[in-house]
Amino acid sequence: MAEDGREREGKQGGFKTMPFILANEVCDRFATTGFNANMITYLTQQLHLPLVEASNTLTNFGGTSSLTPIIGAIIADSFAGRFWTITVGSIIYQLGMISLTVSALLPALRPPPCSPPQTQCHQASTWQLLVLYLSLLLTSIGSGGIRPCVVTFGADQFDLHGPRPAGGEQKWSFFNLYFFSMGLAVVLALTVVVYIQENVGWGWGFGIPTIAMCISVIAFVFGYPLYIKMKPGGSPLTRLTQVIVAAFRKRHVVKPDDPSLLYEDKELDIDISTTGRLLHTNQLVFLDRAAIVTDADMLESGRPGLWRLSTVHRVEELKSIIRMLPIWAVGILLVTSASHNYTFTIQQARTMDRHLSPHFQIPPATLSIFSVLSMLLSLAFYDRVFVPVARRFTGNPSGITYLQRMGIGLAIAVSANVAAALVEIRRKAVAAEHGLLDSTNAVIPFSVFWLVPQYAIHGIAEAFMSVGHMEFLYDQAPESMRSTAAALFWLSISIGNYGGTLLVTMVHDYTKKKGDWLQDNINRGKLDYYYWLVTGIQVFNLVYYVICAAFYTFKPLEVTGGVENGTKGIEKDGSGREVELLGVAKSGGSLV
Numbered sequence: 001m002a003e004d005g006r007e008r009e010g011k012q013g014g015f016k017t018m019p020f021i022l023a024n025e026v027c028d029r030f031a032t033t034g035f036n037a038n039m040i041t042y043l044t045q046q047l048h049l050p051l052v053e054a055s056n057t058l059t060n061f062g063g064t065s066s067l068t069p070i071i072g073a074i075i076a077d078s079f080a081g082r083f084w085t086i087t088v089g090s091i092i093y094q095l096g097m098i099s100l101t102v103s104a105l106l107p108a109l110r111p112p113p114c115s116p117p118q119t120q121c122h123q124a125s126t127w128q129l130l131v132l133y134l135s136l137l138l139t140s141i142g143s144g145g146i147r148p149c150v151v152t153f154g155a156d157q158f159d160l161h162g163p164r165p166a167g168g169e170q171k172w173s174f175f176n177l178y179f180f181s182m183g184l185a186v187v188l189a190l191t192v193v194v195y196i197q198e199n200v201g202w203g204w205g206f207g208i209p210t211i212a213m214c215i216s217v218i219a220f221v222f223g224y225p226l227y228i229k230m231k232p233g234g235s236p237l238t239r240l241t242q243v244i245v246a247a248f249r250k251r252h253v254v255k256p257d258d259p260s261l262l263y264e265d266k267e268l269d270i271d272i273s274t275t276g277r278l279l280h281t282n283q284l285v286f287l288d289r290a291a292i293v294t295d296a297d298m299l300e301s302g303r304p305g306l307w308r309l310s311t312v313h314r315v316e317e318l319k320s321i322i323r324m325l326p327i328w329a330v331g332i333l334l335v336t337s338a339s340h341n342y343t344f345t346i347q348q349a350r351t352m353d354r355h356l357s358p359h360f361q362i363p364p365a366t367l368s369i370f371s372v373l374s375m376l377l378s379l380a381f382y383d384r385v386f387v388p389v390a391r392r393f394t395g396n397p398s399g400i401t402y403l404q405r406m407g408i409g410l411a412i413a414v415s416a417n418v419a420a421a422l423v424e425i426r427r428k429a430v431a432a433e434h435g436l437l438d439s440t441n442a443v444i445p446f447s448v449f450w451l452v453p454q455y456a457i458h459g460i461a462e463a464f465m466s467v468g469h470m471e472f473l474y475d476q477a478p479e480s481m482r483s484t485a486a487a488l489f490w491l492s493i494s495i496g497n498y499g500g501t502l503l504v505t506m507v508h509d510y511t512k513k514k515g516d517w518l519q520d521n522i523n524r525g526k527l528d529y530y531y532w533l534v535t536g537i538q539v540f541n542l543v544y545y546v547i548c549a550a551f552y553t554f555k556p557l558e559v560t561g562g563v564e565n566g567t568k569g570i571e572k573d574g575s576g577r578e579v580e581l582l583g584v585a586k587s588g589g590s591l592v
Helices: 015-046 051-080 082-105 126-156 165-199 202-222 236-249 285-291 312-328 330-342 344-350 364-394 402-433 448-476 479-511 527-550
Strands: 355-357 444-447 569-572 578-581
Touching: 015 082, 015 126, 015 165, 015 202, 051 082, 051 126, 051 236, 051 479, 082 126, 082 202, 126 165, 126 448, 126 479, 165 202, 165 364, 165 448, 236 285, 236 312, 236 479, 285 312, 312 330, 312 448, 312 479, 312 527, 330 402, 330 448, 330 479, 330 527, 344 364, 344 402, 344 448, 344 527, 364 448, 402 444, 402 448, 402 527, 444 448, 448 479, 479 527
Parallel strands: none
Antiparallel strands: 569 578
């Protein structure tokens, strides 16, 4: 099921492929958000599960959905290729959605509804739960094929044989378009799908995303002739392990002073270096021992034994991944500190005045729309206004580098928690003024719209940090490992969410005997202290990031093409690096 070699004809790639590619990801986001936003209601009110069991089910589902992209990425990069991994993943996802929709439609697949005379509702039976778990498992597995591959497959459509001004600029615009499309899908799910589930029925509430997903799979496959398809270069984990093993075996071998004496084999690396070879760097030099040639390294066929000898390109692949990890880890603490936006803020909103009119109140969970809307507006402003203006001053096709973009996003994220702490201080002060500190069900005369600024600031930070993070992972990962790099983006989100749970648990256990910060009655709690703690964590994360970015070395890449008559020239790519065509990409880029 391996793909053909990389296609480079003018009729392939570019923005004309986006309706087919983004439709797939939009429907995945639309369906996932539609399921998750109100799934707790379905499990507790339709399947009559206890709250703890229902919550654990969704936690396990979310954790699995964030971990399976690692497996999908390895499959795509190893042998299947991104197109087929997305296609098969989408079909598996579709089967899970169909199964869940059928279970919502057929009375036999859910317990009977509760009637007022009954003292106890009948909980879903074992086999009814089995259908539910199978449905969720299929969607989790399907997500593993879609999430790590769609963004890299889409960016591949603009990565046209080395740096090009037009192709590079379009490629970085694609990342803005990708996150804009995801945000739009989330808004539609939080409004249309949730409304249908609550007011029309769960069959249609699950059925509409299912139908949309079916259409997207057909559209994605239909666009096959238009796509640029990268040939998979073999298991990246195997290659990385081979470098480590070879370097360890030669730990006592004397390393040559001249890097040109290290082993090179362009023919061996041709499938994993179609846009250029990685060149030697003077970092992590212990790994260079894997490329030292000894008499025992060659097989009888004349080819190297890859568990004893690696090329410089393969050694630099491992170095690139190791160099990326410190900056990749920044996303974990960011997600950890932002996890309260979807938990504690909802509890605050329940105590505040949510009226838009005398007879209509905003549901607390709906406030998250303000975060998504601000992200969408920020992405549009960034792509259409900020980038063209910044480009005039920097000469960078992307306006600013993705490291600068990430730094701006981290700085903005700090202010979101500052705003959250200040609003909570004021909310409790108003509650005290009206004698409502011990009235947990009373409505404090303090508008819920005071919570909007922190949501909006968080959305703006997402537009900078999350997009910049994905751009960084795509550009700095070795080309044969880009699906794996995209999976790292989702892994950071998964670890960050679990980190948020750990942080809340630790704070609760440590403070419950000293004036519980996170007690059920938040009017008597110290939620503002928690926000200040998270602000401190984010300041630490920002300082840590600036240090890592200042010392970060971009991967040096030897590229060919794009210059007439075989002459050399210098261009800037989307990361802000200068690239010498038919020569070497300069390394040593930094935050500034």
